[in-house]
Amino acid sequence: MTFKERVFSGVQPTGNLHLGNYLGAIARFVALQDKFDCIYCVVDMHAITVWQDPTELPPATREVTAAFLASGIDPKKHIVFNQSQVAEHAELAWVFNCVARMGWLNRMTQFKEKAGKDKENASVGLFAYPTLMAADILVYRATHVPVGEDQKQHLELARDIAQKFNNDFDASIKAHGFGEAFFPQPEPLITGPATRIMSLRDGSKKMSKSEPSDYSRINLTDDADTIAQKIRKAKTDPEPLPSEEKGLDPRPEADNLVGIYAALSGVPKAQVLTQFGGAQFSVFKSALVDLAVEKLGPLGGEMKRMVQDPVYIDSVLADGAARAGAIAAETMKAVKDIVGFVRR
Numbered sequence: 536m537t538f539k540e541r542v543f544s545g546v547q548p549t550g551n552l553h554l555g556n557y558l559g560a561i562a563r564f565v566a567l568q569d570k571f572d573c574i575y576c577v578v579d580m581h582a583i584t585v586w587q588d589p590t591e592l593p594p595a596t597r598e599v600t601a602a603f604l605a606s607g608i609d610p611k612k613h614i615v616f617n618q619s620q621v622a623e624h625a626e627l628a629w630v631f632n633c634v635a636r637m638g639w640l641n642r643m644t645q646f647k648e649k650a651g652k653d654k655e656n657a658s659v660g661l662f663a664y665p666t667l668m669a670a671d672i673l674v675y676r677a678t679h680v681p682v683g684e685d686q687k688q689h690l691e692l693a694r695d696i697a698q699k700f701n702n703d704f705d706a707s708i709k710a711h712g713f714g715e716a717f718f719p720q721p722e723p724l725i726t727g728p729a730t731r732i733m734s735l736r737d738g739s740k741k742m743s744k745s746e747p748s749d750y751s752r753i754n755l756t757d758d759a760d761t762i763a764q765k766i767r768k769a770k771t772d773p774e775p776l777p778s779e780e781k782g783l784d785p786r787p788e789a790d791n792l793v794g795i796y797a798a799l800s801g802v803p804k805a806q807v808l809t810q811f812g813g814a815q816f817s818v819f820k821s822a823l824v825d826l827a828v829e830k831l832g833p834l835g836g837e838m839k840r841m842v843q844d845p846v847y848i849d850s851v852l853a854d855g856a857a858r859a860g861a862i863a864a865e866t867m868k869a870v871k872d873i874v875g876f877v878r879r
């Protein structure tokens with residue numbers, strides 16, 4: 536069975552987008568536009584699996600949208616929208632809740648991390664999070680999903696759900712003329728250097744909006760002075776930079792800064808080290824400041840300009856939701872027939 540190639544991915548609107556979100560997700564989304572039809576979603580329904588202040592969710596949703604647009608995602612050629620405007624995501628997620636097994640979800644490591652010690656007090660939504668994610672992807676029968684390392688397990692679950700749905704409803708899928716399989720097996724897409732951007736204070740932790748110190752991350756809307764200060768204060772070690780990648784292995788902070796330089800300039804780490812091997816961090820950091828300000832300055836500026844115009848952003852989201860909704864409605868009609876729901 537071959538399916539039309541289509542990319543889907545999502546970003547949660549939980550406030551303060553940082554360099555990790557940009558290099559790990561958004562910049563990759565931009566690069567996929569030439570090769571695929573892409574659907575990029577601000578996943579506000581995923582965000583509320585943990586408490587979100589209702590006065591902060593709308594600006595956070597618009598901020599992610601602005602980051603998409605300012606980074607160069609074309610909302611006319613592709614689709615940009617927020618999840619809650621297309622009700623079919625929730626509808627398909629319910630069907631998937633009945634396909635997925637408790638045992639599968641119990642194995643999800645992200646739930647264990649996020650729920651922490653007090654599992655009894657986690658929302659049911661946090662537990663069922665991966666079935667909604669599977670619905671996001673499969674309601675468009677998307678074939679390719681750019682995701683970071685931390686979402687790979689969820690994507691595997693989406694593949695298992697697609698497979699079990701296809702098996703469980705095999706006869707009905709054929710009887711309704713949908714061929715051999717209704718859902719594709721969505722594949723992870725890892726493009727470019729697989730950089731994980733780490734905290735500027737601790738090279739063993741991922742850059743995160745929840746780390747208390749703002750010096751641990753570069754926010755996309757930081758101004759040039761702030762970017763420079765954060766990079767100058769970033770943790771390093773006393774040695775000069777190595778001239779080969781192997782030399783970065785036991786040096787997580789050095790590895791991270793070189794990785795950031797490589798990702799921002801679009802060259803492999805090895806090449807960065809050919810240029811800076813033997814240099815002191817003071818020299819390398821100055822070059823990194825210049826590069827980061829050159830790349831992120833205009834992006835942050837454009838984002839700040841865009842969020843001043845929520846009417847425009849909301850019109851992009853509404854247009855995207857209408858176009859996404861048309862595709863999703865087709866899928867849901869078929870799913871209802873396959874499952875045996877009587878429909879209008």
Ligand code: TRP
Binds near residue numbers: 543544547668671681
């Ligand atoms: N779970 C993803 C994250 O936190 C966001 C997400 C939701 C997503 N639905 C998706 C990513 C579908 C890819 C495809 O990063």
